[in-house]
Amino acid sequence: MTVEPPGRRQRKNAQTRRALADAAQRLFLDKGYDRVSVKEIAEEVDISVPTVFKHVPDGKEALMFDDGVERRESLLAAVRERRAGQSVLAALREFMSGRGPFLADPTPEMRRRTELIVKTPALRDYSRKLWIRCEAPLAEALAAELGREPHDLTARAVARYVLEIPQFVSEEPDPRAALDAIFDLLEFGLHGQTGQESRAALRD
Incomplete structure (x- = not known):
């Protein structure tokens, strides 16, 4: 043979x-x-x-997705190869804004694909599974960038929160605005300055 x-x-x-x-x-x-x-x-x-x-x-739901390697590697690259002076949360916001329901101007094909995933429970659940598989490596990358221990609780919490965003806000009327609201919360706190306010302050 x-x-x-x-x-x-x-x-x-x-x-x-x-x-x-x-x-x-x-x-x-x-x-x-x-x-x-x-x-x-x-x-x-x-x-x-x-x-x-x-x-x-x-199974069948996995057929709509790749094996998750590209997703994981792109996510880690967004953190490790971010621009000088860019925070890890700003880099992750930028990365997420280029994915699925957060794209500003998706092609018709991409829009149909995203709508299918969002409206099909089995596909949404599998998409979440792929994101959550990235949790441990993302947490380690965040800890390294922040100068903390590999299993730092804060880094693990941020990784979990960020990776839950696609599932959490995908059905919002304006997913991109919802994405920004959550990243503003993570970066500036519940009573902190929003990203929009921060940008306005820099212009003044």
């Missing part, structure tokens, strides 16, 4: 995973998440149902 080199096998796996994600998103948008079966998605890509679960062991 011929064994494929690891590089080629990984590329083929990535191609299959991408094909599954594309087929799932198309079917979910056309029919609704609950009306699409894993078997139907498998048939679209011409593979078996067991092969689908080999690529996405978490």
Whole structure:
């Protein structure tokens, strides 16, 4: 039996995973998440149902998302590679503002995808799961940037609060305004100066 080199096998796996994600998103948008079966998605890509679960062991809801690696690495890079003088919370606010429901001018396709996730409980729950998987590495990165111990309680709390924001405010009438309100709370405190007030003060 011929064994494929690891590089080629990984590329083929990535191609299959991408094909599954594309087929799932198309079917979910056309029919609704609950009306699409894993078997139907498998048939679209011409593979078996067991092969689908080999690529996405978490199940049907995972097909709308990547494996979370890009999310985690981008999140950590936002903290570690932030601009000189930028606070970690300002960097995280900037990062979050470029994701999903917080985009200022999403493409029509992105808008439809975001609405599908927000309005489908199984997809919303899985999206939250991917965010929460980032909690430990984000907390460690925050602690390091703040000069604290790796398991510092404050860093862990900030990581948890920040990663809950997408789930918490995704159904707000203005998700971006809600995002800013929560980051203002985290950065300035309940009775502190808001980001808007701070920017106004700098202009005066």
